[in-house]
Amino acid sequence: MIIKRIKNHFENRMISMKKAIPYAERASKQYHISKLRLLIGFYLNSLLHGSTAVDYFLCKYFLLNRHGKKQFITKKQRNKYEEAHTNEKFLYHLYNKERTFVRFADFMKRDWCGQTLRNTEEAYKRFAEAHSRCIVKPYNDYGGKGIRIVPTNDIDGMDLFTFCKKNNYMAEELIEQCDELNAMYPKAINTVRVVTNNGDCIAAAFRMGSGGGEIDNATSGGMFAEVDAKTGIVVSLGYNFEGDSYITHPDTGTVIPGFRIPLWDECLKMVAEAEKLIDGVSLIGWDVAVSKDGPTIVEINVKSGFRIIQIPNGHGIRDKILN
């Protein structure tokens, strides 16, 4: 039993270590620290703080002491906080994509078809008639995996209903984003992640698609930058999880720092309104898109990490959460 656990532990560590090696090579060149030292530091930190390779190398843990590392909040620490401060019953509304659509219908403002609700062939047919193209998402997955924009009449030779039933997918109406956000990156919906703690906006990040991808998730190759919560202006360079930073968007050439999120005050107002429907969950990440008719909520995240906020701002947001 114990041997099995130890074996398991080392197997997991080996996987994360392999992911860390390219980051370590890069950091060792830039900061003249030996690769071995960086990897040992990474291993110890992953045990102590539960930090991943992205946390350790992009938040530059190796230049910080224990006080500096304490500023950041890793996914493991966040989940711990979550367990203590969350109303488990309410999570049912947030974990289930369909339930979220039902509860926050006033803010999501778009048509959809699901697996347990609106799941009949007629509902799908009506949906397909109303919209020529739509976005399909895996029903039970996160991080932007498997998300595609497809025409509703023919997906890999199937119609929408059979495709969704077969792969356990759900379909959503496309959001038409406003021209300002289209200028940043037209192929994906660029959203703003607004993090609220008990209703106060504590941080925000602007997420952009890049490299031809159709989604803006950082885990799927998207970029992210810090947004000043007061003014709605992007105040940092654009970063991605490979460790690159950009001053102009590599695909469109739009300048990232200084970019103004359109209708920022309305975005915050909408998030504050939607917050009233939430009961007993303090930390929430709202994905807000600005469509041609005004801001809409794309997704509500309860378990996502804060990496896209902590990497651009360079100092963590733990003090804002715990106070």
Place this chain on the structure above:
Amino acid sequence: MNKLIEKIKESESLRNCKLLAPIVYLCYLPGRKQYAIDVIRRFMGKNVPTKVQRRLIRKMVWNRVVYHINFTEYFLYDVEKLSGKGKRAIIGLLDNAHEADRMNRPENRELFNDKMLTYNRFKEFYGRDVCLVKSSGDSLNEFSEFVRKHPKFIAKPLSESLGIGVAVFDAVNYSSAEELHSALVAKYKEDFLAEELIVSVEELAMFHPSSVNTLRMPTYRFDDRIEVRHPFLRIGRRGAVVDNAGQGGIIALIDSDTGIVFSAADESGRNYVIHPETGVQIIGYKIPKWEEAKEFAKKLAQVVPENRYTGWDIALTEKGWVMVEGNSRAHFLHQMPLRKGYREELEGIIADMKIKK
């Protein structure tokens, strides 16, 4: 004891000797306590508990001795949160001159320290009239001639730097040039420079109209090329005439390739998105005539070919870019908004220069 400290300060090998650090630390601690308390009050407010204060003083003095990070920098760079590697990477004001001197010739230092010598060497780039005023009164005729041409001018004491003593005078407030002269001599008690005012173009003046918002262009001259690295725009604050960071100005970092401002902070560690007084957005601003500015800085860097590193202050007027001054020991101030040390990059640059001693 003081003699010992002075000796250690002067000697390069003693300064970097880790074994001596505890002794220097103990020598330093009593003398610097009051200054440390002042700095703590400035950054953390007056209500710091004595226990915390004592712990902070110990840490500040230790970092001052071992890593050459002075007391204000301790707060500006969040040194409390850095590991040894992170602290060593910071080039503070104490190491600044030493690092800059590695790239420059000592005999050229006087050229940049003496504002009149600088003017004589770089006359063609100044684009404005400058008059040396002697406190003895020898140059009264030249001065009255200058005042007739430019009734409003800026006066700079010759030996000071960091914007200290710089002020604008208007001859209208005085009955004659002689009276103005005696008033100025009484103020400065030494020789000073009277310079024609630089009228900045609207694009740069809008951030803070009462000061000339200048561009700092640090140039690094390699054997085959000249590079401009980590340039920044300095913006004045609170109606001040100068834009130096030591006088509360804002430092706005510029991306060298595109000329776009991407980060801004002041010497109290506060970050800015918009200018607090005028409300103009700083971040994302594109410097006008950026390519010309880079070319201008590279041209300036060729005037004194022995010096490898110089920080040029340039301003944009209707006539184009003009030089304000040059600094052979220019501070590496770009570290401050980024809160990131520069030493690794600088070592790479110096190795690349292949300086023969």
